[in-house]
Amino acid sequence: MAIILRLDRVLADRKMQVSEIADKVGISLANMSNLKTGKVKAIRFSTLNEICKYLKCQPGDILEYSPDTVLSNSDNSDDESV
Numbered sequence: 001m002a003i004i005l006r007l008d009r010v011l012a013d014r015k016m017q018v019s020e021i022a023d024k025v026g027i028s029l030a031n032m033s034n035l036k037t038g039k040v041k042a043i044r045f046s047t048l049n050e051i052c053k054y055l056k057c058q059p060g061d062i063l064e065y066s067p068d069t070v071l072s073n074s075d076n077s078d079d080e081s082v
Contacts, residue, residue, distance in 0.1 A: 004064045005038040010055060025050040 011021065022032035027047060034040050035047075048059055055061075 002066055002068050004066055005035060005040070005043075005062060006064050007051070007062045008036045008038075010057065010062050011036065014055070021051070021054060024054045 011018065018032050018036050019029055022029045025032065025047065035043065035051075048062075051062065052059055
């Protein structure tokens with residue numbers, strides 16, 4: 001996947017524990033741990049909003065785009081609509 005979660009780096013920089021932010025954001029420790037380790041395929045905007053609000057950061061501080069190095073033919077279409 002081209003989107004990488006960097007929540008682990010942000011928490012380490014701030015010397016924060018997963019349990020602390022999970023409690024403040026209002027999601028389970030297991031789900032926050034999965035977010036921290038990048039083991040999720042999606043994140044709700046409401047969750048992202050609460051994380052950013054609590055950490056006083058921008059979504060770009062915890063999300064990073066890294067283009068895939070190999071694209072399949074189906075990924076390389078001429079359709080530019082989003």
